[in-house]
Amino acid sequence: MPAEETLWIALEDGCRLAARLWLPKAAGPVPAILEYLPYRRRDRHRGDDAILHPGLAAAGYAAIRVDMRGSGDSDGTMDDEYTPQEWADANEVIAWIAAQPWCSGSVGLIGLSWSAFNALQIAATRPPALKAVVTTCGTDDRFADDMHYMGGALLNDNLQYGSTLFTWLATPPDPEIVGPRWREMWRARMEAISEPPAARWMRHADRDAYWRSGSVCENYADIEVPVLAVGGWADGYTNAVHRLLSHLPGPRKGVIGPGAHAYSHVATPGPAFDFIGLVARWFDHWMKGVDNGIMAEPMLTAWMQEYEPPKPHYEIRQGRWVAEATWPSANVAPRTLHLGTDGLAATPAAPFAATVKSPGTVGLASGEWCPYGWGPDMPGDQREDDAGSACFDSAPLDEAAEILGRPEVTLTLKVDREEAILAIRLNSVAPDGTSARITYGLLNLAHRDGFAAGRPLVPGESVEVTVPLKVVGYRVPPGHRLRLAVSTQYWPLAMPLPVVATVTLQGGTVTVPVRRGHGPPPPDLGAAWSPPPLETEVIEAPARGRLKVTHELATGTATVEVVRNLGAIRIRETGLELRALGRETYTTRRDDPSAARSFAARTAEFIRGEWQVRIETRSTLAATPTGWRLHAEYEAFDRDERIFAREWAIETPRAGASGSAER
Structure with missing residues (x-):
């Protein structure tokens, strides 16, 4: 379904946000579904948008993708995730959408990962036009269930995701959209990076006010709109589905499939299901008043995994769908x-x-x-x-x-x-x-x-x-x-x-x-389908995961090498070549964990004719007797000229470390 490439949403402070809009063929105003995130609708997230938003438009909705302040082609700068500024902007965006002639006045939120988090956070601010939410692979508790800590233990995902955000916080806008001011905007974004995100998150080693902000579990009653929470057993964020079902005061449903961190119609391992159809039914009920029976179905539908010999990659995960009428369940x-x-x-x-x-x-x-x-x-x-x-x-x-x-x-x-x-x-x-x-x-x-x-x-x-x-x-x-x-x-x-x-x-x-029993029959979630994928020339295919483990027998040193590539592609619609490549190396010694080192490198590159820009980051993490030491480097290149560079060496204390223990 054809899309309007760029709409401008003017905020009260003069900041303009860039959006992309898909409209259904049906005439007249319709409800709108918003996805609001910083992952560049023009290029980096264009492939994900292509297999979701045209499907929502085909289901009779105005689907709109908005780049947050400081990201993509939008004005401004961004220095962190899940901020009050992010939510305030979203409230203005929702009000703007509701007032457009193509919108009926009702708006829904949908999100995966970052946009799953902020869909709940925005709902907690109660924008008047917001009528329903779909949150996928997100969390209600930023300290307990995000890529930074687990049980208060520092995850290496804090470094790897921190390195990714470090790289993409200050990518340039597209000159075809913003014109010659792209250099000025890019420079402002880079200057706004006060520290690597991984360092900020390590500085908050306890569940303090920083983590409580944006954790909707602090007061579930703030969310009054209906919520459909979707996850996958292979994903890192599944805990939130059960908590949301247990604690939200309003209408809610949960579906947990076998998949990893992706929308469920394209997630692996499969079997995938008709996620777009499920979303359309949810929004049809709450924004169009369609009596489609969805609220009579069980509160929780889940894929019951069967044992199979473990392996590092699955195309299909053995199991079957089960359901529970309510959650928590007496069953x-x-x-x-x-x-x-x-x-x-x-x-x-x-x-x-x-x-x-x-x-x-x-x-x-x-x-x-x-x-x-x-x-x-x-x-x-x-x-x-x-x-x-x-x-x-x-x-x-x-x-x-x-x-x-x-x-x-x-x-x-x-x-x-x-x-x-x-x-x-x-x-x-x-x-x-x-x-x-x-x-x-x-x-x-x-x-x-x-x-x-x-x-x-x-x-x-x-x-x-x-x-x-x-x-x-x-x-x-x-x-x-x-x-x-x-x-x-x-x-x-x-x-x-x-x-x-x-x-x-x-x-x-x-x-x-x-x-103890079989529970009610699970609903038929249907066969997975998606709109046609984005037309691209693949230069380097996406790849994530552990590539190689090596052991040095003499020293007891072990090394894990990880690839973290979104890939390298040429997008036919925009004529842009995008490279988003990354790697990590983790090293430790069998009998000396103080020797452990974690290293992450990222490259983001944009090429179209004379426009050739590149960002490179490198981050290394090690322990000190009482804390963590992060060394990070950021470099930006306009063609082959390095135009910006910054380096940090930051030490942060570790929760509960006194420095007096024998080491």
């Missing part, structure tokens, strides 16, 4: 197993002591924190990681167990250092010994009493901690054993602390949410 009941010298059992065990001091390389089978499904980024066979962990196995199951919800682990333990992290995995162990990860969780023990303020451990003091694992839907077959694996490392998914800590486990439980 799901907790089953508690106790840790003991004989493994996991239904009855409490005698007191015991099990020690674990994991090698620095435990975690190589973790997969990515946030898989995209484009390459080898899923968790593999867990046996090597299990070998460096304290493992507790159940007896073989007499019958299948369907886990749906959030398992929780409670442990009594003591540590011989002031700092330590725990990584806890729940695995399904097949009769042949293959170990498949069902779900997992992390906890920085500095946050054992909560995330408001970290504090050092007292070596040798017994403490009780609770570690929620990620929400999951997984059928464990009869004959398999459940395994709880506890380690003190999870590299490279989490940045290791520079200490070799020994944890002594003294007792504990794992509580697993198990479905």
